[in-house]
Amino acid sequence: MNDTAQENTGEPGAVPAEPVATPEAATGTGHLLGAADIRRIAADAGVSPTKKFGQNFVIDPGTVRRIVREAHVDADTHVLEVGPGLGSLTLAILETGATMTAVEIDPPLAERLPDTIAEFMPEASGRLTVVNRDALTVGPEVLPQFADTSKPFTLVANLPYNVATPIILTLLERFGNLDSFLVMVQKEVADRLSAEPGNKIYGTPSVKLAWYGEAGRAGVIGRNVFWPAPNVDSALVSFRRGPERGSEQLREATFRLIDAAFGQRRKTLHAALKKTVPAGAFEAAGIDPTRRGETLTIDEFVALANAVIALESSADAGTQTQTETEAQA
Structure with a gap:
């Protein structure tokens, strides 16, 4: 996404107040990032969301735990995250005991992420690898940890909305063992990715994704869980790879x-x-x-x-x- 937002006070660039706690937020065991944490980390790192990279950071622990739960991540899951930002979803993934790799295009964010994990969940630091690259340029040669085609992995991410579809299709093409994903994207993109033939929004993304497997909507995400708050709605898309269709x-x-x-x-x-x-x-x-x-x-x-x-x-x-x-x- 690439919109900006203000707190109700009208102060430019301010982080919204912490969302009201949800039942999901109480189910985890680790310290996940809330609005105050995001505000401090961003200030310490000199980071502010940029339109260039479509950055909107999640500030609600309940939301990231919901994403991880919908993705069925557990300690045996090997996870790829694209666009970890300040680490909200990263911490929720690591909280399960999973091993993961985070691909971040923005150098300051990629550099800061290990420090955030070391501060909030130090016992998980050894299960995280951070790669400072554009997700559209990665393949098995860049991510050898996913090169073994006999070992499936899953993509769990709050994707940059301006490049969400190319990232999904590129990763599915390059990694035959990318077995599933649960991603948060703009609602209109989610609708297109999961559209059926005959629907007016059924198009190129719908059919190309269907080549690899079956996609479906997995819920809607409110705008108030982001900093900056976007001017568009967000939704979750789930996917499961199907049998190989051909050469x-x-x-x-x-x-x-x-x-x-x-x-x-x-x-x-x-x-x-x-x-x-x-x-x-x-x-x-x-x-x-x-x-x-x-x-x-x-x-x-x-x-x-x-x-x-x-x-x-x-x-x-x-x-x-x-x-x-x-x-x-």
Whole structure:
């Protein structure tokens, strides 16, 4: 997110008063960060939320414990957090006994985070690794702790709202063992990620995420738990990875069709994909070309991509055979 807020007193940049304690806030055992803690840590580190990185810090222990609970994190879970900020959610994750890696793009925040853990939960310091990188640039070579594909891990994060969807799709593509996630995003983004075919907000993010598995809404988060308080609503999205759908070639072909179909979503598939889909592919896939992309499921996009690949392979084979025949003649 990238909005700013003021306390009811009107003092610019002030941290809102501590939210009223919730039942969730009383269920944990550690000291999690409240508004006063956030105010002090930010001041000590010379940190203020920036629009550049879409930063809004959670100041309510009950909210971060709720996120961790919805994500089913326990001592055996290996967690990746993107955008830990001042450590509100980080502490709630570590409180469970989990081992985790936090990827933070902002150098001052990345440098400060281990000190915050050492102060509030010193016994957990050995279970946290902090990486100062842009999440869009990380892969197994940068995060070797997640490189073993036989060991699943989960993403739990309050994602920067301006890049939430690219981060999710990039991590799912690069880490086949990213088995699940529970993320907080802008409500409109959550709606799109979990939308079904035929819904007016069903689009490219909805279908591409469906390639990897099944997503769903997991609740709404109030604005008063953030500093600065945003001007948009927030929501939780849960995800569970499904069976592999096919090769990298098939994924790339499917995603090209999705991009083309939703790039001209008002047009029929025949019109939107006329430069992409060869004659006969719609019939081979069993799809009516007068439909629009917003009505297709991920399985139908995959079927169409398979048909395109098969027809192109057949055409290439025919061209090669003809060339070889001409050469022999």
